[in-house]
Amino acid sequence: MDGQENEEHANRGEDVPATDRAPRPAPRRDGAGRTGRRALRRTGVILAVLAVALVGVVLGVLAGGRVSTDIGPFQADLSVAPAFGGGTKVDIPPLGALLLDSHDGPTHLTVELGALDQSRTEALLDDPASINRASQSAVDDVREGVLRLGLRTLASAVLVTLLLALLVFRDTRRAAWAGALALVVTAGSLGTAAATIRPEAIEEPRYEGLLVNAPAIVGDARRIANDYTRYAEQLQRIVGNVSQLYTTVSSLPVYEPAPGTTRVLHVSDMHLNPTGWQLIRTVVEQFGIDVVIDTGDITDWGSEPEASYVGSIGLLKKPYVYIRGNHDSGRTAAAVARQPNAIVLSNTTTTVAGLTIAGIGDPRFTPDKNTSPAGSGLTQQTADQLIGVGDQLATTVRSSPRPVNIALVHDPASAGPLSGTCPLVLAGHTHDRQVSKLPEVPGKGPTQLMVQGSTGGAGLRGLEGEKPTPLTMTVLYFDKDKLLQAYDDITVGGTGQAQVNLERHVVEDPQAGVPAPVTPTPTR
Template sequence: MLVRSRWGRRVLTAVALVAVTATGITVGTLLAARGSSDVGPFRVAFQLTPSTDGGTEIAIPPLGSLFLDSHDGPLRLTARLDSLDQHRTEALLDDPTGLAQAGDAAPRDLRDAVVRLGLRTLGVSVLASMLLAGLTFRSVGRVAWSGGLALLVTGGTLGAAALTVRPQALAEPRYEGLLVNAPALIGDAQRIADDYTRYAEQLQRLVGNVGKLYTTVSTLPIYEAAPGTTRILHVSDLHLNPAAWPVIRTVVEQYDIDLVIDTGDITDWGSEPETSYVSMIGQLAVPYVYIRGNHDSPRTAAAVASQANAVVLNDSATTIAGVTIAGIGDPRFTPDKQEVETRPWEEPTATVEGTGGQLARTIRSLDVPVDIALVHDPASAPGLNGTVPLVLAGHTHQRAVTTLPPTGAVGTRLAVQGSTGGAGLRGLEGDEPTPLAMSVLYLGANRRLQAYDDIRVGGTGTAQVSLNRKVVDAALVDAAAPSATPAAR
């Protein structure tokens, strides 16, 4: 019994020591894991908080927030731009070498601030744990044990986060805020795709972008396009939602879009009254390339084709802004999601899976290489594998980007769009409205996909947006680039 009692006391003492140390670490983190420092022209407030997935949030009020997959857990870094030195910012923008100097200094400023924050958190956590242990146990040995344990836990946590740092995360931010601010704050994808591993330059551009927005908040700067970049807005499955058009028009204007691609289901029933909905296409100041979805009828396609800026593809190809696009409509007409209805204009022998192969044969018969192929249902995409570098689709109302199994000389990427119309009336059936989804595709001078921005507009109105940037794997980008620019068709 004496032995058991002795071991019981030791276990209780150990549990109490761990509890006191955990409390000390918590108190130390609350007191010390925050601070402020100058980064470029900004006064930035930093904070460390426990997190299972890590990452960094850069809050830029009132412009929005950037979320970076900068490191793994167990800590999350939040950097909030509290204030801006107006004179330093104006000097930075007026001086031709100002941004370059900011690019050199900002990474060092940020690193030093985070290191100081980590060391202060470590020191205060250890001290708080030892003080609590001294008050609780009044034993030098247990105070030492508590301090050592706090040093091990806090230091290990900071070290685990530091060892998984990914500087290139600045190239692929997720943005939440106002749609009007997104392109200017995020920056140019072409430049990011060209040198995304160069951390200092990305931080320099971020500082410059934010500085410009702050100093010209009433008149936002024009989004500057990188030479040779083609910007394509991919939309799909609008399903008669009138809220989609203002968002599309805003993105076209803010992102300097060269053309819009619509992979079908612009209507619900393909009826005559619905044809007035597509008249909004004519108000966009850019070309609009469309293929028919399974909710669209030939009447719908004819209404789209009647718009001056629209091109309807059906087992055919066109070249716009130097990009050759081939597309084919969905072989089905199922507006009520039941069995295929018999129509005199339908091809009963056509299948969704066979449609991709049919378009692939058409592409191979052309005398110019095709850069993008359009199908409505992603089930048609395998038939195009190895024929084109990029296939765009819709239909599923779920955004997904995958690489098809390698075949032939051309690697093929499949990009399935979510519903730009928020699934129409179906999007209201759940507890939350389905977000409006669309993507900006950035094609380089070789007409290969360099990067893309996935945009989701939530139920709070067309101003609030979530944007995720993804830089494409350069190995596939550079594969099988065409040797000549195709002529217009």
């Protein structure tokens, strides 16, 4: 029945059938709707406060979770960052890093050892017994630094969260809730790390970078930890001997050359040993060196972290002529070239202090340390490579507009083709100092080959044998005609030894390059 029929019923006074009545709207339940909306809004606010708190904690930790502290003679930076697996990383530039499974929780600790403090290091050298005190205080230094780091991180996380919450909500109550959540989250994370700390993790580190070889060199860390007293005593003797070493070198007798003599210091195969730089600086100052020549292997792996090692070149304030060794990469050579006083030769010549010097880098890049010394076990392909670079340099020497006084190669196996092209060839690589004459070429003058030992004592590898590899360098004296007239071989006992020896050689006939009998000087 439609609306018209309903109207007729009404006009006659009849009731409209119930089935034909228009439906009435359902009563509104305003109270229940408002309750649902309030609950949804409250949930959204809670989630927003939680999100702001978490973001604030992350930003606060990244911004303020860092402190600087002294650990023994080192300046160290301690920092904490959010992480899933916990743990600690100890950065030791340029050698690499130690990774320790030290704790659980969402925090990762990084300890970066920086530069040595000069005054504290000198104090250790002057008083070797202070090594014991330094090792004991180092534990307290780390504990104090970590405590300050935790408090600073906590304060930074809460402060950043409060500021962020005020910017987002513009409501002090919600900002306070966000700050409280940040306090709970940060304190809980740091507390979890402290509760799960594993001190024994220091005995089972994982290594990155150059420290990959540390277990083989240093030995079993557990054994060293169990016998620390004996280890500390040995360390004291080494430190004491190093200080004596510097004193001894500074008092070495110096060859008295004729007026107009040019003094050249030949070094090679530093292999990252920082002691080598101290020796070089001492000899440069005491002997009045005009030019330093480096025949390569200044690093071990040619990696980017090692590039900082060559920064000591600039401190010498003398021309530093360098060729690349088989342990030096292209980036190593580039790092040397960036030093203001360095000259990198790559089948090129240069004139320094009146000496014309030609040099070429090693054709190989073999940082795995498995290459054999020159003339021992070389494959035919490698021998051909080495002779090939010698031929290249010989061509460069012959075409030089100025007569070449010194030619530089890294491996003495490359020296053969240079016979008769110049009076003197300097090399390294073998870690064994030798002086010889190259086979003469008919119609050409004689050529002397001088192979340097290792100025760095073969680096860390020098500790592998029963006796440490000595540190060696040679001072060459050239007369006004740029002919070799004498040379002093300086030998310093390897790590842990303080014996220093200087052997003076006077060349009887500079034109022939024949040395006189060796005259050793007193040693200390």
